Amino acid sequence: xxxxxxxxxxxxxxALLVACGTSKREKQQATKPAQxxxxxxxxxxxxxxxxxxxHLCAEVFSAQARQQAGGAACxxxxxxxxxxxxxxxxxxxxxxxxxxxxxxxxxxxxxGQARVxxxxxxxxxxxxxxxxxxxxxxx
Numbered sequence: 001x002x003x004x005x006x007x008x009x010x011x012x013x014x015a016l017l018v019a020c021g022t023s024k025r026e027k028q029q030a031t032k033p034a035q036x037x038x039x040x041x042x043x044x045x046x047x048x049x050x051x052x053x054x055h056l057c058a059e060v061f062s063a064q065a066r067q068q069a070g071g072a073a074c075x076x077x078x079x080x081x082x083x084x085x086x087x088x089x090x091x092x093x094x095x096x097x098x099x100x101x102x103x104x105x106x107x108x109x110x111x112g113q114a115r116v117x118x119x120x121x122x123x124x125x126x127x128x129x130x131x132x133x134x135x136x137x138x139x
Contacts, residue, residue, distance in 0.1 A: 033102070033129075034095045034102075036129050037097065037102045037122055037129050038092060039129075040122055040129040040130065040131060041106065041131075042090075043055075043056075043059070043060045044120075045089065048082065049088055053079050053082070054075045057069065057078065061074070061130060061131050061132075062123050062125050062130035062131060062132040064132055065131055065133065085110050086110060086112070087111040088108065089108065089109045091107040091108075092104055092105075092106050100123060100124060101121065101129065102121075102122045103119060103122070105117070105119055106118050118134055119135045120133070121134075121135075
């Protein structure tokens with residue numbers, strides 16, 4: 001339930017960020033890609049929170065990111081690398097949509113860990129946005 005609430009808040013915030021200073025028609029057109037990016041980030045947070053690494057690798061990561069995370073072994077590797085991470089949170093601060101993808105500036109945190117600025121790159125793949133790369137500390 002909490003993950004659903006967080007995802008709803010993330011989507012609403014992104015819609016507000018994109019909508020600032022645009023006409024009603026521009027708002028409707030601009031919100032759709034930004035909302036899709038926010039949905040992908042919400043799925044990332046949800047899958048990390050619920051430790052659903054199989055879904056994360058298959059549906060949230062791009063093909064390239066999945067390969068870089070171990071290909072077929074991606075879920076097993078992510079489970080091993082994520083041990084000890086509790087209550088991960090992704091707070092979107094800015095979304096920039098481009099022709100081929102998007103860049104999301106976020107603040108990430110987890111229980112017992114400080115907030116860290118990160119940049120998440122996403123690509124258009126299979127009709128939606130998929131996480132292609134993470135860069136810690138980027139601004």
